[in-house]
Amino acid sequence: MNYQQTIDYLYAQLPVFTRVGISAYKADLNNTIELCNRLDNPQHKFKTIHIAGTNGKGSTSHMLAAVLQVAGYKTGLYTSPHLKDFRERIRVNGQMISQQTVIDFVAKHQPDFEDIQPSFFEMTVGLAFDIFAKEKVDIAVIETGLGGRLDSTNIITPLLSIITNIGWDHMNILGDTLQLIAAEKAGIIKPNVPVIIGEKQDEVADIFIRKAEQENAVISFASDLFNSKVKSQKSKGWNDLLEVEITENSPLTTHHLQLDLTGSYQLKNIKTVFATINELRTQGFIITDDHIKTALRQVKTLTGLHGRWEVLSTNPLTICDTGHNPDGIQEVLKNIANVQYNQLHFVIGMVNDKDSSKVLSMLPTNAIYYFCQPNMPRRLEAESLKQKAESFGLVGQTYSSVKDAFASAQKNAKDNDLIFVGGSTFVVAEIV
Secondary structure (H helix, E strand, C coil), X not given: CCHHHHHHHHHHHCCCHHHHHHHHCCCCCHHHHHHHHHCCCHHHCCEEEEEECCCCHHHHHHHHHHHHHHCCCCEEEECXXXXXXXXXXXXXXXXXXXXXXXXXXXXXXHHHHHHHCCCHHHHHHHHHHHHHHHCCCCEEEEECCCCCCCCCCCCCXXXXXXXXXXXXXXXXXXXXXXXHHHHHHHHHCCCCCCEEECCCCCCCHHHHHHHHHHCCCCXXXXXXXXXXXXXXXXXXXXXXXXXXXXXXXXXXXXXXEEECCCCCCHHHHHHHHHHHHHHHHHCCCCCCHHHHHHHHCCHHHHHCCCCCCEEEEECCEEEECCCCCHHHHHHHHHHHHCCCCCCEEEEECCECCCCHHHHHHHXXXXXXXXXXXXXXXXXXXXXXXXXXXXXXXXXXXXXCCHHHHHHHHHHHCCCCCEEEEECCHHHHHCCC
């Protein structure tokens, strides 16, 4: 098989959560354990950082990978989902793995897949671990796919565990309260492995503290250790580099940084990054302040990250963001509020297995909406989305594709308007 045939085989043979939803979710680690056994347990052959959380884990993972790369460490990075190319999920020093690597892995282990019948994600985890071991990375940053306790990545013993925050997402799998969701995320906390919680939330902090005590894991909350604020931002509400001041509370130290990830929600993630770097330094990693400054100015270049408050064009100003759950949309709306514009054109699509009502209830009624559907089985049909949106006073037209909706917004928007594209990672994937 060539590369496209290989990818088609994987999509056809293995259940893919991003495409079909909960039916692809395996509520245990058995398949991953068995697959990695047949791969000679590559996950034990390199050091790791494990990251879970509802929002921010992608940005945090990429920032940490960028810092480690600049500091001279050969760095693996495993994230999901991808936007354009499957290989975005697995990078070494920012470079996607080769097409031939994917072809060879699938060809060699096709009998194992047909025997074990892993999900698409389980197979991808096995591939990532196999690559990182063969590449002899110094360290790999591993992002969970969904939850934590039963996530396929949760067979590693990392140097450090990170949980960014807890919010409403995947309630049909993880639970319908923040406490239940937090308990699932807390499942990545390992015996004697320090854990950093990015955001201290009163509703769930005790769950993490108790779990850390059970595992004899030192726990810290990044939001208690650091304060951060925006120092400068252009009048239009966006710029190429976000000027940030981050202050460490003890000992009192202030750092001035420029971030190429310009969404204001990065103020939360940057605290987690700094808390992680401090912990890595105690474990012997040599990471200087200059390494940090250099890396954070060019995370997108170093790691290939896209879709986080990303400016697509400036005339009219067009921005996309992958935020898709209530907390993510709340951060998107904060950023939109900082932009000067005459009229907001909102291109929106969603998936059908999430509670869209909470998100729709948050959106501004004075925007023009372009209701569309991503090209995937899990899509929420544009007409259904429109009907739901109308009950919240949101008005617009339906389109059969993301590209048609985006083209219409571009046609209608004037120079001083703002076009925003979002509602789902899979909508953003079709226009970046």
